[in-house]
Amino acid sequence: MTTLINPTTGAALREVPSASLDDTDTAIERAQEAFVSWRALAPGERARLLRSFAAIVDAHNEELARLEVENSGHTIGNARWEAGNVRDCLNYYSAAPERLFGRQIPVAGGVDVTFREPLGVVGIIVPWNFPMPIAGWGFAPALAAGNTVVLKPAEITPLTAMRIAELAIEAGIPQGVFTVLPGQGSVVGQRFVSHPLVRKVCFTGSTEVGKQIMAGCADQVKRVTLELGGKSANVVFADADIAKAAATAPYAVFDNAGQDCCARSRILVERSAYDEFVGRLETAVQQMKVVDPSLDESEMGPMVSARQRDAVQGYIDGATIAFQGTSPGGDGFWLPPTVVESKATDEPVWREEVFGPVVAVMAFDDEEQAVALANDTEYGLSGSIYTRDLGRALRVSRAIESGNLSVNSHSSVRYWTPFGGFKQSGLGRELGPDAPNAFTEEKNVFFSDD
Numbered sequence: 001m002t003t004l005i006n007p008t009t010g011a012a013l014r015e016v017p018s019a020s021l022d023d024t025d026t027a028i029e030r031a032q033e034a035f036v037s038w039r040a041l042a043p044g045e046r047a048r049l050l051r052s053f054a055a056i057v058d059a060h061n062e063e064l065a066r067l068e069v070e071n072s073g074h075t076i077g078n079a080r081w082e083a084g085n086v087r088d089c090l091n092y093y094s095a096a097p098e099r100l101f102g103r104q105i106p107v108a109g110g111v112d113v114t115f116r117e118p119l120g121v122v123g124i125i126v127p128w129n130f131p132m133p134i135a136g137w138g139f140a141p142a143l144a145a146g147n148t149v150v151l152k153p154a155e156i157t158p159l160t161a162m163r164i165a166e167l168a169i170e171a172g173i174p175q176g177v178f179t180v181l182p183g184q185g186s187v188v189g190q191r192f193v194s195h196p197l198v199r200k201v202c203f204t205g206s207t208e209v210g211k212q213i214m215a216g217c218a219d220q221v222k223r224v225t226l227e228l229g230g231k232s233a234n235v236v237f238a239d240a241d242i243a244k245a246a247a248t249a250p251y252a253v254f255d256n257a258g259q260d261c262c263a264r265s266r267i268l269v270e271r272s273a274y275d276e277f278v279g280r281l282e283t284a285v286q287q288m289k290v291v292d293p294s295l296d297e298s299e300m301g302p303m304v305s306a307r308q309r310d311a312v313q314g315y316i317d318g319a320t321i322a323f324q325g326t327s328p329g330g331d332g333f334w335l336p337p338t339v340v341e342s343k344a345t346d347e348p349v350w351r352e353e354v355f356g357p358v359v360a361v362m363a364f365d366d367e368e369q370a371v372a373l374a375n376d377t378e379y380g381l382s383g384s385i386y387t388r389d390l391g392r393a394l395r396v397s398r399a400i401e402s403g404n405l406s407v408n409s410h411s412s413v414r415y416w417t418p419f420g421g422f423k424q425s426g427l428g429r430e431l432g433p434d435a436p437n438a439f440t441e442e443k444n445v446f447f448s449d450d
């Protein structure tokens with residue numbers, strides 16, 4: 001049993017049973033049985049079931065959102081978007097079953113065609129920071145491509161995934177096609193890695209555990225997708241709209257209380273605009289509404305757990321704070337949005353993924369130095385570039401080693417564009433038009449005309 005805690009109040013929320021090794025093996029075997037008929041379903045029928053699943057998730061948007069506020073401390077506005085994102089992923093990939101095209105390749109003496117064959121059982125391991133979207137990014141394209149799915153939510157935030165699994169059954173998705181197994185990473189997640197019937201593991205979480213998953217998957221040459229940490233840069237040039245850059249910067253890092261692998265947790269500002277930017281940033285940070293996440297006006301809620309709060313507090317204690325926003329008192333796991341002016345690139349707040357509401361700001365002198373600083377990290381997930389100079393926007397967006405960049409915006413992840421990391425931020429891509437292919441093997445067959 002796991003006791004879930006409401007992060008806003010620190011009070012116990014409810015008990016959830018943890019799946020054992022035997023439960024996990026049984027679920028994987030059932031998923032393998034269900035695979036036989038799920039892959040054989042007519043493409044249009046699989047598509048129709050995924051659209052029903054999307055519709056029922058949509059009809060329960062408010063319930064799912066409220067559940068996420070209670071379990072994870074997400075703001076209600078974000079949580080409604082997150083439940084909507086699951087619906088959108090299901091709708092988008094519901095168009096994939098009839099479009100899993102192979103190719104016909106010219107050959108002499110016959111016909112050569114390729115097929116996109118589903119893999120079998122796919123294991124998805126989800127972290128606590130975005131329980132709904134990260135689950136959907138895995139299961140929607142995996143199911144669309146004809147696979148069955150076993151999914152492990154983070155131990156501390158399982159409620160929305162468990163509810164979505166019930167909704168799948170209501171929508172007519174056959175038993176065993178999509179199973180949610182709340183439990184421990186070292187038990188359930190590890191079994192996805194070691195069980196030979198699980199043909200692919202999609203992992204999102206820390207770089208440390210991601211490396212172990214990849215090493216474990218090597219033993220069976222198991223397919224693996226990794227979405228890991230980030231230390232993304234928000235690069236602001238002096239020619240940019242500084243007022244807009246400063247007004248938007250807090251949301252690019254403090255959204256979800258900074259518990260976001262895409263958080264722009266390093267801000268690089270060209271020296272001639274530095275003082276103006278930091279002055280405006282202070283005003284914007286102090287205006288952020290860090291209040292009860294169940295209120296519509298809330299812009300930032302608490303940390304997900306006491307453990308995460310304490311880990312982030314350690315970074316705050318070790319840094320020289322420039323200024324902070326506000327946060328409520330009480331027994332919840334609250335921290336105020338915090339800004340640090342970094343002087344050296346070896347400071348922990350500058351180098352490490354803090355995963356909380358802490359941002360480090362540093363000045364740079366020219367474009368070359370800005371790119372060098374942005375790339376001076378083992379991570380490469382996201383980032384933003386603010387400039388009015390089109391040539392510079394092109395040069396810098398090509399030079400930064402990162403999977404997802406936005407120019408003059410901090411656009412969040414879109415389900416219809418690819419998402420993933422360079423360097424130690426990950427391996428493979430999720431979302432976008434090609435995601436179903438990542439859940440297939442390409443098979444080539446030659447038919448002789450003899």
Ligand code: NAP
Pocket residue numbers: 125126127128129152153154155156183184185186188189190204205206207209210212213227228229230260261311353354355
């Ligand atoms: P984590 O340990 O990497 O957990 C992510 C998921 O992996 C959870 O479902 C976890 O289960 C599971 N897991 C843990 N150990 C496993 C193992 N040996 N085999 C298979 N699955 C395993 O992350 P965390 O401990 O929650 O957070 C630690 C730090 O990771 C954070 O402070 C943050 O810096 C980073 N993080 C990054 C992301 C991201 O999106 N990039 C997301 C979350 C955390 P349990 O819940 O049972 O542990």
Ligand code: MG
Pocket residue numbers: 209
């Ligand atoms: Mg962990």
